[in-house]
Amino acid sequence: MTPPGLKDELKKRNPFDSKEQEAILNILRTSDLFHNRLGRLLREYGLTGSQYNVLRILRGEGKPLPSLEIAGRLIQVVPAITGLIDRLEKQELVSRVRCDKDRRVVYVEITDKALGILAQIDQPLGDMHKQLIGHLTQQELQQLIALLEKSREAVTCDPS
Amino acid sequence: MTPPGLKDELKKRNPFDSKEQEAILNILRTSDLFHNRLGRLLREYGLTGSQYNVLRILRGEGKPLPSLEIAGRLIQVVPAITGLIDRLEKQELVSRVRCDKDRRVVYVEITDKALGILAQIDQPLGDMHKQLIGHLTQQELQQLIALLEKSREAVTCDPS
DNA sequence: AGATAAAGGTTTACATGTAAAGTAAATGCA
DNA sequence: TGCATTTACTTTACATGTAAACCTTTATCT
DSSP states (O other): OOOTTHHHHHHOOOSOSOHHHHHHHHHHHHHHHHHHHHHHHHHTTTOOHHHHHHHHHHHHHOSOEEHHHHHHHTTOOHHHHHHHHHHHHHTTSEEEEEOSSSTTOEEEEEOHHHHHHHHHHHHHHHHHHHHHHTTSOHHHHHHHHHHHHHHGGGTTTOOO | OOOTTHHHHHHOOOSOSOHHHHHHHHHHHHHHHHHHHHHHHHHTTTOOHHHHHHHHHHHHHOSOEEHHHHHHHTTOOHHHHHHHHHHHHHTTSEEEEEOSSSTTOEEEEEOHHHHHHHHHHHHHHHHHHHHHHTTSOHHHHHHHHHHHHHHGGGTTTOOO
16 A cells, blocks of 8 residues: 655655746735635625625726626636625625616616725725735835736736 | 615725725635636646645654644635545545544545555646746745745634 | 633625526628 | 627536534533
8 A cells, every 4th residue: 555665755855846827826825814804804794705806896897797798807717706706796785787788788786885895995995905915115016016017927818 | 766975875886995905806816716616627637726625734843743733824714624535535636544543533644545645746736836826036026925924824723 | 620712614695707508689692 | 691700698507615513522611
């Protein structure tokens, strides 16, 4: 059951094989951590992270958007958006509107109820942002942002 | 249904309220993007990202670990680990071993089959790491790593 | 010893992410 | 016109995350 050497050969590894790997694992881990914290805050307002993201996109846009447009901005695979919108609609946070000109398209519109909830969240969410990384200087934040934007360059427009 | 002004009042917003928010959204987005890509690669080997992480931890440790120890390193909430281990066990990639001294503890041990799969993945995964952020210089990578480590400082040991 | 509390996991219920396949409407083209 | 494609979603099946409650086994306190 245990070929000698295989396990011993593999078990001693450097913590990271490369700086690239170390950087990527750092991104994933930091994201998980923050995602976790933000999720807890949002839950106090009855929202999940994904739901909040959808609502924030709709508020930012200021007008209804097609389902797939929302899915695209969320990086999500298409099918997930349906259930997400379903649940938001059930909570009366968005409404679906069929487009008359192209009846395949479903526009999603944010409701005033949702806008009210978002307005409540803005302050505490901003506070949490400061709490999470407020100890970085503005220069460090700018540097971090620039490095992450550069990190995404090889991917953003290349879904293959 | 639409109190005048509310929507107009809220819809015009700056893309980001603060550098902190912008940085955090950059972290989350970059992570989603990379998580997505890495997941596709791992799926070719029959593994999900979480499953791979469990196996990598076990290989790195070189010996069986208690379930909760694994969960802790994954940032995950406790209950998720059970099903994760269940599925890995069903695929014969790990085995559960009750600890005799403390019968509450379940040790998880990686199998040689899993070690073989991991060995197959090492090379292509390393290639993907390079592909994703190989265009950053070693200095930029080091900077990014340092900034992310600093970003986690306010959280890592403070689960409250 | 006996009652309580704490620790390590598991179960249950629900919201997501992901892939694959299906549906309906709109387009392109012979 | 009529059929094949494309587009925009939906449905289905399965693997995760998360919270809350529960079961065992240990550790603690009298």
